[in-house]
Amino acid sequence: MENLGNALAFGLGAIGPAFGLAIVGSKTIESMARQPEMAGRLQTTMFIALGMIEAIALLGFVLAFVL
Amino acid sequence: MEEMPTKIEHLLHELTVLPLSGGHGAEAAGFSLTNYTFWLIVAVVLLLTFFIVASRKVKLVPSGIGNLAEAGVDFVRNGVCVDVMGPEGKKYFPFLGTIFFFVLFNNLLGNIPPALPGTGTVGTTFTWAIIVFLVYNGIGIKKIGFFGYIKSLIPSGTPWWLSWLIFLIELISHFLRPFTLGIRLFANMYAGHIMLGVFTIFAAIFIEQFSAISIAVVPLSFLMQVILRVFELMVAVLQAYIFTILTAVYIDGALHAGSH
Numbered sequence: 086m087e088n089l090g091n092a093l094a095f096g097l098g099a100i101g102p103a104f105g106l107a108i109v110g111s112k113t114i115e116s117m118a119r120q121p122e123m124a125g126r127l128q129t130t131m132f133i134a135l136g137m138i139e140a141i142a143l144l145g146f147v148l149a150f151v152l
Numbered sequence: 153m154e155e156m157p158t159k160i161e162h163l164l165h166e167l168t169v170l171p172l173s174g175g176h177g178a179e180a181a182g183f184s185l186t187n188y189t190f191w192l193i194v195a196v197v198l199l200l201t202f203f204i205v206a207s208r209k210v211k212l213v214p215s216g217i218g219n220l221a222e223a224g225v226d227f228v229r230n231g232v233c234v235d236v237m238g239p240e241g242k243k244y245f246p247f248l249g250t251i252f253f254f255v256l257f258n259n260l261l262g263n264i265p266p267a268l269p270g271t272g273t274v275g276t277t278f279t280w281a282i283i284v285f286l287v288y289n290g291i292g293i294k295k296i297g298f299f300g301y302i303k304s305l306i307p308s309g310t311p312w313w314l315s316w317l318i319f320l321i322e323l324i325s326h327f328l329r330p331f332t333l334g335i336r337l338f339a340n341m342y343a344g345h346i347m348l349g350v351f352t353i354f355a356a357i358f359i360e361q362f363s364a365i366s367i368a369v370v371p372l373s374f375l376m377q378v379i380l381r382v383f384e385l386m387v388a389v390l391q392a393y394i395f396t397i398l399t400a401v402y403i404d405g406a407l408h409a410g411s412h
Binding site: 125126129132133135137139146 | 231235236332335336338339340343390393394397398401
């Protein structure tokens with residue numbers, strides 16, 4: 086039961102960030118297709134956003150270990 | 153098959169932080185050499201030898217190992233520092249370059265089977281995160297003074313009755329920064345390593361106790377090994393990049409603290 090709780094803590098916590106990552110990725114590809122000359126700057130900004138969203142998902146991972 | 157969970161647990165235990173000098177538990181792990189710190193030292197030695205060899209013969213047109221080192225340095229200097237902070241970012245290249253190559257070498261070394269990623273422990277990543285926190289706040293305070301820096305947390309033009317709330321939110325977000333920075337790197341490296349470990353253990357156990365299921369499980373485990381290994385190599389480079397670029401963003405924010 087405890088293991089199930091830990092798995093749920095990570096699994097449910099990853100749903101929100103997954104949607105966030107999907108939005109960031111798709112919008113970046115869209116912007117790159119529209120303005121290929123901005124690709125470098127867009128990529129940098131995308132990685133910053135990715136890093137920030139990822140942290141939320143990983144908080145669930147760490148909580149699953151700690152709890 | 154009943155003993156499988158205990159066997160998996162026993163094998164996974166080898167991926168946790170274990171002191172090399174005997175003893176077990178928290179009291180022994182205090183300041184002793186652990187398996188993770190051992191590989192951290194190996195990575196640092198490799199990093200030093202790589203750059204000493206690369207910089208021994210500096211030529212106008214580099215070749216071989218010098219070329220590789222120059223490409224990496226150029227990437228951090230122009231791809232991270234100048235891209236995020238503008239021309240003044242070159243001043244912070246030594247700090248950001250140190251972080252990038254330290255994290256990169258540790259992450260990559262973790263992908264060679266007996267080795268463990270030195271960045272896969274909370275101690276290493278949080279130490280770097282706290283250093284980053286102190287450095288970027290120090291840069292901000294040095295630029296516009298302590299009270300100016302505190303005041304810059306509230307954007308100008310905020311109504312007075314809202315400013316205390318904004319200040320509180322900004323303060324919390326600043327203190328969350330080193331926390332997320334440390335957690336991100338640690339969790340990525342540790343989780344990746346555990347994931348690889350689990351598939352290896354699966355393959356080993358199912359070969360050891362050969363049965364009909366093994367014919368399906370073993371090739372799948374090997375295939376996942378290959379796919380995940382490639383993925384982990386990508387993650388290793390990406391995490392070093394993200395750690396560095398977020399540091400650059402924080403320093404950039406501190407540099408322009410008063411002006412927006």
